[in-house]
Amino acid sequence: MSNTFHTIGLIGKPNHDGTNLTLKRLHHWLIMQGYSVLVEERVAAEIGSHTHSVDLLEIGAQCDLAIVVGGDGNMLGAARVLARFDIAVIGVNRGNLGFLTDLPPDSFEAALSKVLEGEFDTEQRFLLEAEVHRHGELKSSNTAVNEAVLHPGKIAHMIEFEVYIDEKFMYSQRADGMIVSTPTGSTAYSLSAGGAILTPNLEAIILVPMFPHTLSCRPIVVDSCSIIKLVVSPHNGDNLEVSCDGHVNLSVLPGDEIIIKRSQDTLRLIHPKGHNYFHVLRSKLGWGSKLF
Numbered sequence: 001m002s003n004t005f006h007t008i009g010l011i012g013k014p015n016h017d018g019t020n021l022t023l024k025r026l027h028h029w030l031i032m033q034g035y036s037v038l039v040e041e042r043v044a045a046e047i048g049s050h051t052h053s054v055d056l057l058e059i060g061a062q063c064d065l066a067i068v069v070g071g072d073g074n075m076l077g078a079a080r081v082l083a084r085f086d087i088a089v090i091g092v093n094r095g096n097l098g099f100l101t102d103l104p105p106d107s108f109e110a111a112l113s114k115v116l117e118g119e120f121d122t123e124q125r126f127l128l129e130a131e132v133h134r135h136g137e138l139k140s141s142n143t144a145v146n147e148a149v150l151h152p153g154k155i156a157h158m159i160e161f162e163v164y165i166d167e168k169f170m171y172s173q174r175a176d177g178m179i180v181s182t183p184t185g186s187t188a189y190s191l192s193a194g195g196a197i198l199t200p201n202l203e204a205i206i207l208v209p210m211f212p213h214t215l216s217c218r219p220i221v222v223d224s225c226s227i228i229k230l231v232v233s234p235h236n237g238d239n240l241e242v243s244c245d246g247h248v249n250l251s252v253l254p255g256d257e258i259i260i261k262r263s264q265d266t267l268r269l270i271h272p273k274g275h276n277y278f279h280v281l282r283s284k285l286g287w288g289s290k291l292f
Contacts, residue, residue: 004118005088007036009059011078012043012094013070019094020046022069022105026092027051029109033116038063060085065270067112069105071095072188076245079145083127083265090115090270097284099187102271111272119273123200125184126224127263130242132250140251144244145267146185148260150230150252151177151210153239158213160233165226173217177210180228180260184267187281189246195219199277205262230258 008030013019020043027047030037037052044053059066060082068075069092079100082089091101092108103111114120130148131141152159156176163170163178181190183198186206191197195208196219203224209217222228232240232254240252252258281287 005035005064005116007038007063007065009038009040009054009063009066009087010043010047011040011056011059011066011068011070011074013074014042014046016070016094018105019043019069022092022094022108023047026067026069026108035116056081060087063087065090065116067092068101069094070101072098072100073245073247075100076145077247079125079267079269080127080143080245080247083143083145083263083267086268088122088268088270090120099280099284100184100269102275115270115272120270121273121275123269123271125200125267125269126182126203127265127267128180128182128205128244129261129263130180130244130250131259132242132252133257133259134253134255139256142244142248142250143263143265144185144248145182146188146245147179147181147190148258149177149179149189149210149243149246150232150258151241151243152237153241155239157237159236159240161236162231162233163207164229164231165222167227167229170220171217173209173212174214175209175212175217178230179206179208179210181206181208182224185245187284190219196221197281205260224262226261228260230260232256232258 012023038054039051041053044051065088092103093101128144132139162172183202186198190208193208206221208219234255236254242250
């Protein structure tokens with residue numbers, strides 16, 4: 001057993017056959033290697049009766065390493081909680097694209113052995129904090145690893161809002177919404193809406209309007225320390241939301257102010273040694289290989 005990690009947490013997608021198989025293999029393999037293993041309570045029963053079941057907060061507080069089995073969505077859900085703790089996080093891909101999950105589900109042992117021996121690369125991914133203010137009072141807040149999105153509720157329609165950067169008015173907007181994304185999220189919803197890909201080492205935030213009602217409106221990249229304020233027009237309908245990573249929805253009313261800023265928490269994401277971000281982009285996005 002390495003000196004780098006001693007207690008390892010296992011997190012996965014509940015009620016998913018492929019994930020369950022990988023979690024069982026991982027649990028058995030780690031125990032045989034001599035590690036102390038904690039399993040998130042939502043999937044502990046599916047692994048077997050001889051597991052130490054805890055909630056996600058306890059994994060963050062007690063473990064040195066968390067292994068997330070699933071897709072990027074599972075990683076995002078875990079990361080929003082684990083980022084507040086000093087814990088390393090790595091993913092086993094049981095999803096589709098898997099930008100955040102490196103290890104193959106059927107042959108993780110070789111790569112994971114190297115990681116557990118201390119051979120890994122580390123990235124610090126910053127999060128966003130989204131707050132909804134009403135009449136000067138904070139009504140709700142949450143964090144996002146990928147993006148915070150202002151949008152209508154269940155039915156898409158045009159909304160009106162103003163955008164301020166560090167209290168400086170940038171523009172008013174008539175669009176279907178606004179995506180405010182981290183570099184981590186620049187390959188997710190932001191990319192689908194026409195935003196640029198930001199490499200993970202950039203200290204930047206990208207704002208991408210959703211179907212703006214003017215051809216002159218384009219995505220803009222600002223410093224990650226900028227404070228972004230979206231002021232919703234009082235003439236909008238009532239059914240508005242701010243979504244954090246597409247998982248957590250904050251209710252928004254006409255006239256509300258949405259403050260989006262860099263969170264104090266960071267996600268310590270680790271990869272097998274030699275991880276190449278551009279190789280990930282080529283494989284996931286189907287980019288061309290070298291010509292010569």
